[in-house]
Amino acid sequence: MAHDDHHGHPHGHAHGHAHDHAHGSELSPIEARVRALESILVEKGYVDPAALDALVEMYETKVGPHNGARVVARAWTDPDYRARLLADATPAIAELDIGGRGGEHMVVVANTPDTHNLVVCTLCSCYPWPVLGLPPVWYKAPPYRARAVSDPRGVLAEFGVSLPEATRIAVWDSTAETRYMVLPMRPAGTEGWDEAALAALVTRDAMIGTGLPRTPDAVAA
Amino acid sequence: MSLADPGPFAAPWEAQVFALVVSLRDAGLFTWPEWAQALGRAIRPEDDAEAPADYGRWLAALEGLLAERGIALADGVAERRDAWLRAAAATPHGQPIRLENDPLRG
Numbered sequence: 001m002a003h004d005d006h007h008g009h010p011h012g013h014a015h016g017h018a019h020d021h022a023h024g025s026e027l028s029p030i031e032a033r034v035r036a037l038e039s040i041l042v043e044k045g046y047v048d049p050a051a052l053d054a055l056v057e058m059y060e061t062k063v064g065p066h067n068g069a070r071v072v073a074r075a076w077t078d079p080d081y082r083a084r085l086l087a088d089a090t091p092a093i094a095e096l097d098i099g100g101r102g103g104e105h106m107v108v109v110a111n112t113p114d115t116h117n118l119v120v121c122t123l124c125s126c127y128p129w130p131v132l133g134l135p136p137v138w139y140k141a142p143p144y145r146a147r148a149v150s151d152p153r154g155v156l157a158e159f160g161v162s163l164p165e166a167t168r169i170a171v172w173d174s175t176a177e178t179r180y181m182v183l184p185m186r187p188a189g190t191e192g193w194d195e196a197a198l199a200a201l202v203t204r205d206a207m208i209g210t211g212l213p214r215t216p217d218a219v220a221a
Numbered sequence: 222m223s224l225a226d227p228g229p230f231a232a233p234w235e236a237q238v239f240a241l242v243v244s245l246r247d248a249g250l251f252t253w254p255e256w257a258q259a260l261g262r263a264i265r266p267e268d269d270a271e272a273p274a275d276y277g278r279w280l281a282a283l284e285g286l287l288a289e290r291g292i293a294l295a296d297g298v299a300e301r302r303d304a305w306l307r308a309a310a311a312t313p314h315g316q317p318i319r320l321e322n323d324p325l326r327g
Binding site: 023024025026027028029030031032033034035036037038039040041044046047048051052053055056059060064104123124125126133134137140141142145175176177 | 229230234236237238239240241243244245248250252253254256257258260261264270271272273274275277280283284287292293297298299301302303304305306309310311312313314315316318320
């Protein structure tokens with residue numbers, strides 16, 4: 001997409017009359033601040049507008065939780081892959097042509113009948129973008145940052161996840177250097193399913209730990 | 222994913238802020254740990270409650286980092302912001318807004 005297309009049609013303008021050219025355009029204060037930084041950085045040669053557009057397009061259209069779902073489905077069907085993924089996740093994920101932007105080290109933690117894993121970033125909103133896309137709004141909000149640690153069972157209940165009392169909940173605090181992803185348990189009743197069908201069961205929340213994979217019944221319904 | 226999933230960005234400016242941060246990190250202006258520290262500070266104002274790590278805070282954190290490093294000082298950014306606002310007001314509705322449209326541009 002052309003660079004100016006991001007800016008040519010400001011959102012939220014007050015005037016709905018397309019033919020009323022007597023009025024100028026509007027930028028919100030925050031839009032003007034973003035343009036100010038961007039134009040200065042482009043002039044000074046720190047950023048390339050084409051590279052910015054390519055990044056936006058990639059994160060709007062190509063990168064998302066479907067990447068992580070492929071990783072999970074492979075781990076469910078290939079025990080050797082699962083072992084590699086849990087031993088050293090970054091190269092195992094790269095095997096599926098899902099790339100990091102550098103700098104971040106991925107760790108995958110597996111749910112078991114005894115332990116449920118939950119991922120949070122208590123500092124800000126560190127998240128494995130290349131594998132899961134950009135984080136949902138609640139992941140970035142103070143209540144989740146605080147309560148995932150102090151009351152993980154309560155948080156899970158709010159997400160509709162109730163676990164047996166005996167199940168231990170392990171909370172993993174993502175940082176800029178180490179980003180966690182949950183490998184959920186494979187749902188019962190999926191014997192013989194291929195990877196594509198299994199991947200369709202894997203939700204974003206299941207890989208953060210605030211959800212469980214869909215069940216075959218839920219998909220059929 | 223559900224069709225109701227709103228996608229990663231609520232507005233084009235959010236995507237631009239995200240792309241600026243990733244580009245500048247790629248260019249070596251800061252590391253991811255330095256970025257996380259800056260964002261962590263931006264969401265914890267001394268005189269107010271902890272805030273969501275949304276793209277408004279990303280922008281504030283980026284402005285702070287670039288000012289600290291002398292790459293884009295606050296006064297220059299504020300001047301440029303005002304120039305963009307003047308350019309917008311001088312641009313017929315529906316036309317792309319360009320900095321050249323600022324009537325005070327020298």
